[in-house]
Amino acid sequence: MRTAVLSVAILMLPAAAARADAHRDSTTETGWWYFTSATDAQINAKRGEGYRLIKLGVVDNDPMRFSAVLVHNSGDYFNPADGWWYNLTFTDLEDILDAPGVRALQIVPYLNLNGALRYAVVLISNSGQYAKGWWWAHNVDLAGIQSIGANQNMRLIAWERRPNEVGRFSCVFVSNTGGDQRNWWPYPGISAGTLANLLDQHDARITDLTYIGNNQFDAVLEELEGQRWWYYYGVTASQMSILLGNRGARLYDLQRMSTGAGGSTYAVLMLNNANPLETRISSIMRSIMDNELYVPIGASLKRVNGSYRAALHHQRIFDPASTLKTLHHVHAMRQVSIGNIDFSQLINVNGFTGSPGGCPPEEPDQLEPLDDVLRLMMEQSDNVRTEAIKDRFGQASINATADALLMADTELVRRIGCGGDHNEMTLEDAGRLHEAVVNGYLNGPTGDWRDEFYDLMISSNGAAMGYGGGGGFPDLGGIIDEEAADIGLPDAKRIAFRAAVEMVNKPGGVTLSGLEHKSVFGWISIPYRTGGVLDPREFVTGTFVDGAVSDPNSGAAMAAGASEILRDEIRAALLSWLVPGRLEMTPEAGFETSGFQGGPFAPNGRTYFLSNTGDVHVSWSATDNRTWAHILPNGGVLPPGGQALVTIYHDDPIENLLPGVYTGTATFTNLTNGIGNTTRSMMATVHAIPGDMNCDGMVNNFDIDAFVLALTNPALYARTYPLCDINAADVNDDGMVNNFDIDPFVECVINFGCP
Incomplete structure (x- = not known):
């Protein structure tokens, strides 16, 4: 249907089964991707990997480049067909949207290199179970939008301002019924402050956000349905990446606001894309970091040789500070395991009088046993001994070990404890190191040195873990006690459980250029029980805060996340010790x-x-x-x-x-x-009462006839008194009913009862 008055082109199809658009609404975890400036070939390549386009922006027309958001086309987000077009005239757009079985997610009007109006459009299937009623309008003002909404019972899902036309929009609507029904509000040209107030007023979230300049926005609001979501504007690409990773979020709207010498800035809408554990850890760590919004945080928990329980920023490179010493440690122990050096061999320690926590001096030097050097490096985080390990084995060799362990984003760059460029590591790489140890990396010709590797680190079993113990996991002992109390585990079993927990870890912290870099990573064996038998399960886990202003907050966030990430696993293990009530x-x-x-x-x-x-x-x-x-x-x-x-x-x-x-x-x-x-x-x-032959509970004259019948015709007695016991006639208690019971029976009758 077309109307020339409003210059509106409208298409409506009947809805077979209304389904909310998951890409805009759902917080179910999914794969996703985004581009801030991509060619059509790059977008299509990603589509070829199983993703579908959900949001498009034109960022340049010479050559054509786009911002784009995609979700993995699977699960809740699956649609059997998707596509997109650009460089369309209005006639082209009509032809495409008139085709049966498709509907638009977004229509983007823009000017091409010659200044001519063109359109881009994002399409999905609209047939079968994916069909719903929808409308599109290529040139309509706010009053027209509201009229379509009211008169056709539609809800606005996407709008874009038409270039050089004040207050005119290209829009897409869906039928506001069934699973798609909710309250909505369109607000063109509002300030950031007004937007914030309107969100509070309506208890709403933003589903479409466009920056139009001069601190003004076009925003479509919908009633909030419990989703965890966020919006930001004026953020750089780097800041956006940090915000997304810190929250375990995904984009559902992305628009470039400006570009210049300082780089581009963006307005973004985000939905939670994290599992419950990741969501909780993110919230805990971010709340401690207070206002340091753009400081990267990370947390991971992975079962050894298994899947991730949590993976926040687990592939982000951060400065690991002394946590990187685990790489020095595993390299040295590997050399011991393959016989290149003896465990107790003396090695040179330069500057042995220097501060363990400072930048190692060059002299004086002395010889110390390798195992002592490693213990001081790992337990006391001694930088002097760390430098001794680096000098003995070589920085290149240590980095080669990282490569051998597939720690692709880990590199020793500077002397630990000294200034300079950042050392690098990821939580994923740290996990690979510890998994390699579990899987026999230190089992060589001279024996299996895994236990020694752990013994030389900050290690504590559950019995030793107090509320301030456990290395970089200071609250772990408290979490064990809290969860044990909550499920009612007997104290003796709680103590035994703590004694069975094994853990090693290496925390680290350094201040570089006035910013704090804190991290911890380790291995833990959690004592599950299966069928009443101890069944330990091994995990690798850690957290980081990278580049914070606040030293206390960064350390507290790192430690709180490190311990809290283990709570669910600890609770599950404690429950396995709990014998059900019987x-x-x-x-x-x-x-x-x-x-x-x-x-x-x-x-x-x-x-x-x-x-x-x-x-x-x-x-x-x-x-x-x-x-x-x-x-x-x-x-x-x-x-x-x-x-x-x-x-x-x-x-x-x-x-x-x-x-x-x-x-x-x-x-x-x-x-x-x-x-x-x-x-x-x-x-x-x-x-039966002896002598009570009629079963009335008494012995008297009324029992005489029944007694005589029992003696003379037992069968007839049984028929006459079916509820009575003929043995009541055995008054002399000799086990038989016969004439010898007559005299005792007479005595019972006379006395109204037998003696």
Whole structure:
């Protein structure tokens, strides 16, 4: 449908199943990519790798270059077809958007090199389950946008100002129904301050942001649906990269604001793209860093030979300070393992009187055993001994070891402790070093030197880890205690767990050009239990803060992140030590009682010991299925190791039972997890009263005829008194019913009961 009045071209297709556009809304983790200035070939190459274009900007027309944001075309973000065009006339644009089965994500009007109006457009499939109602308008003002929204029940998802036309836009809408329905607000030409106020007022986020100059923006706002998101403007490419990495975020809008001698600046919209652990660690470290927005932080946790649990900036190069000494250490121990040097061989230490934490002096020198030098380097972070290791083996050889371990972004550049260019490392590289040690890198002709490698480092098992211990992981002991208390692990097991934790790490810190560089990296063995057997799991982990102004904050952020990143794994391991609550009940025998009809019955009850042999509280209940019995108490809570006495009693209705044997069941249920559910049998034996031949509970004249019938015709007696026991006629208790019972029976009748 076209209307010449508004110069609007509109297309609407029916929605088969409304689906929100995940690339703009979802925080499900996905691969993604962005360009600040790319050729069409570069964008298409990335599309060929399985990515699809979600946002486009024209940054230059001679030659054509674009800003672009792409997401991996898989999972929640999958669309079966995508494409993009540029250098389109309006007629071209119409032809493309009139084609069935497609819809636009964005229409970008721009001027080509000759000053002629052209369009770029980003397309996706709009058929089958991916179809939804949508509209596009190539030349409309704010009133027209609002009219389309109100009259056609549409929601604006993308708008771009038309060049040299005041207040006119090219727009894309989707039907504001079903999964796409939400409140939205278009605000053209507003200041940054107004934008911030409007976001608070509407409890909204920005879904499309365009800088139009003079601190003014065009912004489309939508009601917030719980996403973690951020927006920034006036940031450089470097700052943008840091912001993204620090948050584990992805872009969903990118626009170049300006360019000049100082480089380009950008306005960006970001969505969280991190898993819950990464999100928590990022928040903790950033909150400690306070206002140092553009200082890179990083954190990683990886199972040895397995997957990453967290990977924030894990491939970003940072200055590792003394953490790099682990590379010196592994190089030296490798030489020991292959027999090139003896572990206790004397090596020269220049400037041995120098400060361990300063820049090593050149003299005086002395000879010291290699193992002592390594211990001082790793445990005391002695820079003098570090320089001795470098001098003994050579800087080039140490860097060659990094290459051999596939630590592609690690390099020893300057003397540790001295000024100069930055040394380099990534968390990923540090992990590769420690994984290599686990996988036998130090197992050579002279033996396996892995244990010695660890022994010479800052190491602590859980028993030694206090609230201020653990090297660069100062809160780890406290986290173990907190999580153990939270799940109710018995103290003896908490202590045993701490004793089974093994950890080595190397922290580092240096001030260069007034900026602080802090890091720590290490290996940890966390003692899981599987089937009651110790099953240690190994991880490599570390954090960094690179180039902060604040020394205390950078160190605190590094340490807090390093310990906190292990919390989930610690908790999971502690849970494996926790024996579930289990009911146990003794004795095994059931409850049995007996007596003559009408009572009394003995015993009165039977008492059992109910215990919880697990490590967690157990709620329990007791029920019976007979009116002639009851259980006291009939429920409660047993703490770990707790016991309760519970008794099955016979109840008053038992006196109304006719002679016979009655059975039932008492059921004891673990309401917490069902472990140890058990039952006990119940049996009541009701004997007939001797001489009570009509079963009325009394012995009198009314029993005479029944007694005579029992003696003379037992079969007829059974039919006449089906609920009575013929053995009540055995009054002399000789085990037989015969004439010898007559005289005793007469005496029972006379006395209204047998003796």
